[in-house]
Amino acid sequence: MPGAPVAEPVEAPAPGVSRRGLLGFVGAGAAGLALGASAGLAGGIAVGRANAEAEAAASVYDFYGTHQAGITTPVQDHLHFAAFDMMAGSTRDDLISLLQDWSYAAARMTRGLEVSASGAVGGSPEAPPDDTGEALGLPASGLTITFGFGPTLFEAAGDDRFGISARRSPELQDLPAFLGDDLDPLASDGDLCIQVCADDPQVAVHAVRNLSRIAFGRARIRWSQLGFGRTSKTTAAQSTPRNLFGYKDGTANILSDDKPALTDHVWVQEADQPAWMVGGSYLVARKIAQLIESWDRVRLAEQNRIIGRSKGEGAPLSGGDEFTQPDFAKTDAAGAPSIDMAAHVRLANPQHNGGARMLRRGYNFVDGNNNLGRLDAGLFFLSYQRSPEQFVTVQRALSTDALNEYIRPVGSAIFAVPPGATPGSYVGAGLFA
């Protein structure tokens, strides 16, 4: 494919190749469009739409900003996550140009546009199209594209391939081994990652496919994961979704409008190191197989004991409703703790982990079935934190979790997610400045 032009985020999309949802708006002349005005843009798209469903589907989140989109963005319905490795022999310039090309394409696609101005049908008939075309006519669908850097990007087998090892964040280290880990190398690690979230899976898949295509010759997919049914609540308006064990998950998550908690627990601050990560975050990705057939044979009272909440309401077993704080000191008439000592909610709770909290935005997955006819299903856990230590602290506390009998971590990865790009620049530019 012809190299996509780099860093021209404010170019006017050609009306003939823009996705249908944007046509009316950009056709009126959108050169110099203020990219910060997501709300206005979404409003423009909505004009003439027949119903609120289409309006919701047309959500547009700004690619540029202080932070990357896709972290505090209200969790979308679908995920396509891909980890990439740089190709053998690729250079620092290859890496920089890749990040530039990816940023250019991501800025366009998240606006509901094709991957380049010529797109699927606007180029020469004698050349392969820039855009693969399956998202033509679909609205932006809340698409976010979030980029991260793995430890091996900075140093692989002692090799500083890209001349950035001196700038590596001291925090960006391989996660330690955790009890129960049964990790598949082909579902773990990676030089780079792209988290793509959207309310339409075809839009998410289109983004990963086209970013993978842009990477041709420089990087290739190491592993990827599709997910559905967000398992976390990130805004007060969202109801708490359920994981594949049938329990509400993410009741106590950090909400996207809780600025003090985001500052304390999610965003890398000025006081932290290195400077190029300020405004960024650390992403932990864990593929956790759930042994659902075994779980499904557990009696309800035992399921509740293991989780520490009721299955229906999601209330802590110490009483109240879903949003009541668990009372870990409470005991029953026999003197036993109302919330078991090995219950998941007890062990994961910040008050038992030095206040460690994370912003979670995981997804359920079903990857078909195994040869025994059992569904190959589970949780693709994603958490963002100011320091990986927050995740490590909680994960170590979960070593005695009663839930461990029914889950098996099969993939694991960590990435430094740099701050958002500014228009005219690209994601991760600070690393190379």
Next chain:
Amino acid sequence: MPGAPVAEPVEAPAPGVSRRGLLGFVGAGAAGLALGASAGLAGGIAVGRANAEAEAAASVYDFYGTHQAGITTPVQDHLHFAAFDMMAGSTRDDLISLLQDWSYAAARMTRGLEVSASGAVGGSPEAPPDDTGEALGLPASGLTITFGFGPTLFEAAGDDRFGISARRSPELQDLPAFLGDDLDPLASDGDLCIQVCADDPQVAVHAVRNLSRIAFGRARIRWSQLGFGRTSKTTAAQSTPRNLFGYKDGTANILSDDKPALTDHVWVQEADQPAWMVGGSYLVARKIAQLIESWDRVRLAEQNRIIGRSKGEGAPLSGGDEFTQPDFAKTDAAGAPSIDMAAHVRLANPQHNGGARMLRRGYNFVDGNNNLGRLDAGLFFLSYQRSPEQFVTVQRALSTDALNEYIRPVGSAIFAVPPGATPGSYVGAGLFA
């Protein structure tokens, strides 16, 4: 799990265990609810909902009727398809009870209810819950559950396990081998199939999981497939979706309100054999891998030539717009056919296949990536026809399809889909009458 009660489709769901979206309605006393009144039911659900999106998600399609739902039903956004094999040693009674239990559960779940009255939390705390719970609080989401019978159900290795071989439809034979087939036995065939479609993937997955659970000891999943982004248009109101080659697919599909075409091409008629299939249809399922990286390197003009339509508009290369009939006789100035002799649309067109048409409702799939970093992606083709011969005719015609270089059929199956069940009975009852 305790056996679910059989064939009580009109029982009133207990308000405490019904999904949240139905609470207000069924709580008012829904015993004897007229199951034919889907529109009224959806309207009832919508009361008090804040927006049109939720209303759309609450679509309810009646499980009972002349035909099974999920065939002419407007194609939903998500698919979870599962083929099952009966367990060794299972009996005719096992098969009948399985179909009864499945019908009972399907009638409930398609109404947005849990799999049984006690559900996820309404049973004894000392027993495993009947329902796995991950769809609690989710609306019906347009769920349809469609059952089919494979050739091996009637006779496997000469064994008439269930005493039904004499009632087998003469048409229900293994599909012949087609040029290019590279079939994986673990993505092919099966004694039974369940096609589950919904606008929420969590609702679809929940249905397959719970039906699989009900089958425990009687049948187990042989293979399964998730899909998204319907690739067919089945109502005039739906826009034509795009496949992963970026082309509109299904422009000429049989629409669900085209009664004469449904009679001629989709529904088994009184004049056909056997009698228990009248009102049913034959389902062909084909998993077709698309070599998308190869395709993406093909120049646009060649892509258009292979398909026979333009990528953007979807117009036939003989001119007009998407819905203009292709003019296969038209030639260009040099005398060459405007639509290539090997173009997909030419070879697939009914006028070159003795008028053979099918109702298609396939889905795109992405199953992750292979070890080369390429996406494992394609089309899960599903077509319904009055006779399998319609599919065979068209598929044979496609043996010279220019598209074949870029696709590889990796799974194949055929099923007899019986007519719809009547309340108080179960799907396939006619086969055992």
